[in-house]
Structures are given as C-alpha cells and as structure tokens.
Amino acid sequence: xxxxxxxxxxxxxxxxxxxxxxxxxxxxxxxxxxxxxxxxxxxxxxxxxxxxxxxxxxxxxxxxxxxxxxxxxxxxxxxxxxxxxxxxxxxxxxxxxxxxxxxxxxxxxxxxxxxxxxxxxxxxxxxxxxxxxxxxxxxxxxxxxxxxxxxxxxxxxxxxxxxxxxxxxxxxxxxxxxxxxxxxxxxxxxxxxxxxxxxxxxxxxxxxxxxxxxxxxxxxxxxxxxxxxxxxxxxxxxxxxxxxxxxxxxxxxxxxxxxxxxxxxxxxxxxxxxxxxxxxxxxxxxxxxxxxxxxxxxxxxxxxxxxxxxxxxxxxxxxxxxxxxxxxxxxxxxxxxxxxxxxx
Numbered sequence: 001x002x003x004x005x006x007x008x009x010x011x012x013x014x015x016x017x018x019x020x021x022x023x024x025x026x027x028x029x030x031x032x033x034x035x036x037x038x039x040x041x042x043x044x045x046x047x048x049x050x051x052x053x054x055x056x057x058x059x060x061x062x063x064x065x066x067x068x069x070x071x072x073x074x075x076x077x078x079x080x081x082x083x084x085x086x087x088x089x090x091x092x093x094x095x096x097x098x099x100x101x102x103x104x105x106x107x108x109x110x111x112x113x114x115x116x117x118x119x120x121x122x123x124x125x126x127x128x129x130x131x132x133x134x135x136x137x138x139x140x141x142x143x144x145x146x147x148x149x150x151x152x153x154x155x156x157x158x159x160x161x162x163x164x165x166x167x168x169x170x171x172x173x174x175x176x177x178x179x180x181x182x183x184x185x186x187x188x189x190x191x192x193x194x195x196x197x198x199x200x201x202x203x204x205x206x207x208x209x210x211x212x213x214x215x216x217x218x219x220x221x222x223x224x225x226x227x228x229x230x231x232x233x234x235x236x237x238x239x240x241x242x243x244x245x246x247x248x249x250x251x252x253x254x255x256x257x258x259x260x261x262x263x264x265x266x267x268x269x270x271x272x273x274x275x276x277x278x279x280x281x282x283x284x285x286x287x288x289x290x291x292x293x294x295x296x297x298x299x300x301x302x303x304x305x306x307x308x309x310x311x312x313x314x315x316x317x318x319x320x321x322x323x324x325x326x327x328x329x330x331x332x333x334x335x336x337x338x339x340x341x342x343x344x
Contacts, residue, residue, distance in 0.1 A: 009082030214254025
C-alpha cells in the first residue's frame with residue numbers, strides 16, 4: 001500500500017529536496033507551506049503535476065486546516081520542516097521565530113494528539129538543528145542528550161520546540177522523533193545562506209562577505225543525504241528518541257570560501273575573474289563552532305552519508321549555473337540587501 005507523507009515547509013530548501021526524494025520512492029506527498037520569503041514554487045517545478053503530489057497554501061498556525069488535512073489524507077508520517085531558520089533575521093525580528101517555531105509546533109502537537117486516536121502506526125519526524133547545543137570547544141562533539149545552550153533567538157526557538165515535543169511525548173505518548181542536523185547545502189537553497197551567497201557573489205562578480213575573520217567553524221552535509229536520513233528515521237527510528245545527523249566534515253568559514261573559489265576556478269571559470277573576500281562586522285552572539293557526534297544514527301539505524309563535500313559542492317555549483325532563473329534580476333535586488341547584513 002502506498003505510504004502517505006505530510007511535509008510542512010515543503011517549498012523551503014530542505015523540504016523541497018525531501019519531497020523530491022519521497023516522490024521518487026512512490027510516497028503520496030501532501031505539501032503544506034504558507035509561502036514566505038524563503039519559499040519558492042520553482043523548487044518543485046518537476047513534481048507539481050505528479051499524481052502523487054498535493055499542495056496546500058497554509059500556515060502551521062492554522063490548526064483547522066492542519067486537522068482537516070490529517071483527517072482527509074490519513075498520512076503515515078508528518079515531516080515538520082516549517083520554520084523560520086535564518087539566524088540573522090531572528091536577531092532583527094525574533095517575533096516571527098517565536099510564532100512559527102514554537103506556537104506553530106504547539107499547534108501541530110495538538111492536532112496530532114487528536115489524530116492518533118483514529119490513526120495507528122503514525123509518526124512525526126521533527127527537524128531541529130545542531131545550533132540548539134550551542135558553542136563547543138576544541139575537538140568536542142555534541143551528543144544526543146547533551147545540555148541545550150542556544151545563543152540566538154533562532155536556536156532558542158528551536159530548543160523550545162524540542163523541549164515542548166519531548167514533554168508531549170512523555171505526557172501524551174505522541175509518536176515523535178527529533179532530528180538535529182548540521183548545516184545543509186545543495187540545490188534550491190535560499191540565497192541568504194552562506195554557500196549559495198558565496199556562489200552567487202562569485203557568479204555576479206561581487207565581494208564575498210565573511211563575518212569577523214572567518215574563523216567560525218561549521219559541519220556540512222549535502223541536502224540529499226539529510227533527506228535520506230529523515231526517511232530512515234521514519235522507517236527505523238525509535239519513538240521518543242533524538243538523532244544527530246552529520247558528516248564529520250567541519251571547516252571554518254574562510255577556508256570554506258577559499259575552497260569554493262578554488263573549485264569554481266578549477267571547474268567553471270574560463271575568464272579567470274578576480275574574486276575578493278570582504279570581512280564584515282561579526283553578528284551578535286555568533287557561536288564559534290558546531291560539530292555533531294552522529295554515531296547513533298549510523299550504528300543503530302545503518303545510515304551513512306553518500307556524498308563527499310567536494311563532490312557535493314561541484315554538483316551544487318553546477319545546479320546554480322544551470323538554473324539562472326532561480327536567481328533572477330528581481331530576486332537579486334531583494335536578496336543583495338541582506339547578504340552579510342543583520343540590521344536592515
């Protein structure tokens with residue numbers, strides 16, 4: 001029997017990539033997205049006419065709509081990727097993050113509390129972040145169960161949602177699994193994010209902004225590997241548990257930009273253009289390093305990432321070069337105002 005999946009935030013970066021993979025695996029997918037600045041119908045241009053795909057323009061704060069969708073389609077799983085995720089925006093406007101990332105999750109939990117009375121063998125996969133663990137020192141890696149120490153309004157809102165979910169799992173026996181993933185990159189990513197921002201600035205011959213001196217370190221994963229991990233959690237994850245999802249590839253921002261420039265020049269730059277890096281004022285509360293211990297999902301569920309960083313980065317650059325409409329002139333004017341800025 002065909003599995004049915006609800007994906008909230010399915011017009012976002014990770015959600016759209018997850019939907020494409022679910023469609024390939026013959027899931028019937030119901031996509032719920034309110035369509036905000038980070039949403040783009042271009043992401044799913046290849047699946048919108050599929051018979052096993054349905055889209056609803058709605059907000060996860062709309063409890064009535066969400067309940068209707070659950071009752072009508074009776075899905076086997078709900079992947080919650082609806083969230084405000086841009087750290088810089090959370091600093092300038094935290095209210096939206098509280099609404100979507102905390103109140104929105106509360107609404108989903110309340111709907112599921114009623115839904116599981118009529119639907120057995122259901123589970124929800126809630127997508128959280130490595131940022132809830134906060135800054136780490138030296139060679140340490142964050143493990144499931146480590147104390148949360150969020151530093152930004154964004155990570156605090158995600159940590160709040162995780163705590164609320166764990167409380168509902170314990171109090172109401174809701175069938176939910178939490179994933180905490182490192183930084184994603186790949187096709188379709190919103191241009192305010194670090195890697196596409198760097199690629200776009202190279203393509204458009206603009207300086208590449210880097211916070212501080214570029215020493216902050218992050219762990220990176222190709223979005224397709226993350227999507228496969230989420231499906232693995234649906235199939236094999238243990239209800240009530242959290243799973244870190246990472247690759248072990250950690251690099252500081254300056255070295256990452258230098259690597260992108262090197263790959264671009266070696267593979268795509270026939271004109272040998274000059275590329276300049278611009279160090280900009282650091283953002284408030286900027287954590288120095290995130291890194292995850294992902295042994296649990298590897299050893300207990302058998303997941304592993306398939307793409308090396310360099311291979312995935314080449315695929316990503318190729319995609320942006322082949323999809324210039326994704327970064328149209330009109331969009332570019334809007335995005336450029338925010339690239340490297342937090343206080344506009």
